[in-house]
Amino acid sequence: MGNVIISGVGLWVPPNSISNEELVNSYNAWAQRYNQDNAEQIAAGALEEKPYSSAEFIEKASGIKSRHAYVKDGILDIDRMRPKLAPRADDELSHQAQMAVAAAKKALIAANKTAADIDMVIVSCAYTERSYPAIAIEVQAELGIQGFGFDMLVACSAATFGLQRAHDSIKAGSARCALVINPELISPQINYMDRDSHFIFGDVATAIVMEQESTWNSAHGFEVLSSRCVTSYSNNIRSNFSYVSRVTDEDPFANDKLFHQNGRKVFKEVCPMAAQHIEDHLAALDISVSSLRRWWLHQANINMNLLISKRLLGRDATADEAPIVLDTFANTASAGSIIAFAQHHEDLERDDIGVICSFGAGYSIGSLVLRKR
Numbered sequence: 001m002g003n004v005i006i007s008g009v010g011l012w013v014p015p016n017s018i019s020n021e022e023l024v025n026s027y028n029a030w031a032q033r034y035n036q037d038n039a040e041q042i043a044a045g046a047l048e049e050k051p052y053s054s055a056e057f058i059e060k061a062s063g064i065k066s067r068h069a070y071v072k073d074g075i076l077d078i079d080r081m082r083p084k085l086a087p088r089a090d091d092e093l094s095h096q097a098q099m100a101v102a103a104a105k106k107a108l109i110a111a112n113k114t115a116a117d118i119d120m121v122i123v124s125c126a127y128t129e130r131s132y133p134a135i136a137i138e139v140q141a142e143l144g145i146q147g148f149g150f151d152m153l154v155a156c157s158a159a160t161f162g163l164q165r166a167h168d169s170i171k172a173g174s175a176r177c178a179l180v181i182n183p184e185l186i187s188p189q190i191n192y193m194d195r196d197s198h199f200i201f202g203d204v205a206t207a208i209v210m211e212q213e214s215t216w217n218s219a220h221g222f223e224v225l226s227s228r229c230v231t232s233y234s235n236n237i238r239s240n241f242s243y244v245s246r247v248t249d250e251d252p253f254a255n256d257k258l259f260h261q262n263g264r265k266v267f268k269e270v271c272p273m274a275a276q277h278i279e280d281h282l283a284a285l286d287i288s289v290s291s292l293r294r295w296w297l298h299q300a301n302i303n304m305n306l307l308i309s310k311r312l313l314g315r316d317a318t319a320d321e322a323p324i325v326l327d328t329f330a331n332t333a334s335a336g337s338i339i340a341f342a343q344h345h346e347d348l349e350r351d352d353i354g355v356i357c358s359f360g361a362g363y364s365i366g367s368l369v370l371r372k373r
């Protein structure tokens, strides 16, 4: 079996952006009204007062300045505090498939491939908007791809885990050329009434074409030297939204059904795990950390990325070594490391080595070590 090449990457960015200031103004107006409306119960200790959010805190604590939203309408409306998406009929393209197709088309162009070249489609992301039929199969039909497709959910590590599936499938011969797509439509799962998490996420879609070296004919190819995944159970990042709510008689949209986390614990526990994972993965390939040309790291928090690279390098990584895209994209779940790759790969020279690494809920950590061809 020959080498496996990442031959193209695509990034689709929703046209709507929301700044920290816009988000904080809306949340604070909502919180003020809540506190006024519930003043008596708050005074009696029956309800907790809603604390105020701050744009300065958000930027300092996370590195985020703004985020994109697939649909902005409704998010800043204090009578709604969630996006308003138009429903789509069964015979219309779903929202998430639309995002996925937009990113996939860009990846196909970059890879110099057409739909006829693809034989496997993986849609891998943190949430899918329905259980079945798979979004991947809908995308497959929309693009006119033969072969097979399936969806995967691995929270923030969905992209790297999906790429590992593609890598293994191509090596095993069950696929020749795969499209791995991450349509991260997170905004419907954000609790915009929760000060601790209302600022964290943004929507985006990324896609990667991976193929056998024998068919590779694009401008920028990266040989996958190795892919590695690990999971370790944790309750510190959860979303309990489920079809089961219908029969447990719980409120299907209660706070615990939306994204929630113990951010401090996640920070403390995941940073050393991710650093160790990267170190072990490189060691297994006899590659020294200092010889890495680029780190395309998961984008959850700038301080996390700085800590991980400092732990491994013994110094701060430069923006050229470990680019950050959080400022304008925020945390885009699994797409973050792929956005970094999409925006920062063309300058690498032949034989330069880089690592894509994601980490997040599960906990889950995934990495791919790449060599520029």
Ligand SMILES: CC(C)(COP(=O)(O)OP(=O)(O)OC[C@H]1O[C@@H](n2cnc3c(N)ncnc32)[C@H](O)[C@@H]1OP(=O)(O)O)[C@@H](O)C(=O)NCCC(=O)NCCS
Binding pocket: 052, 053, 054, 055, 057, 058, 061, 062, 156, 195, 196, 197, 199, 237, 261, 262, 263, 264, 266, 267, 300, 301, 304, 331, 333, 360, 361
């Ligand atoms: C979420 C995160 C940015 C919060 O930053 P932090 O430095 O840990 O902040 P803390 O949660 O410790 O909060 C510090 C204080 O700021 C407050 N605070 C939280 N959100 C705030 C906001 N939007 N505005 C103002 N203050 C806020 C907290 O309530 C806390 O107040 P206290 O000290 O009086 O209790 C950070 O923990 C993080 O990114 N963790 C990793 C999360 C992650 O990667 N998750 C994966 C998602 S898939």
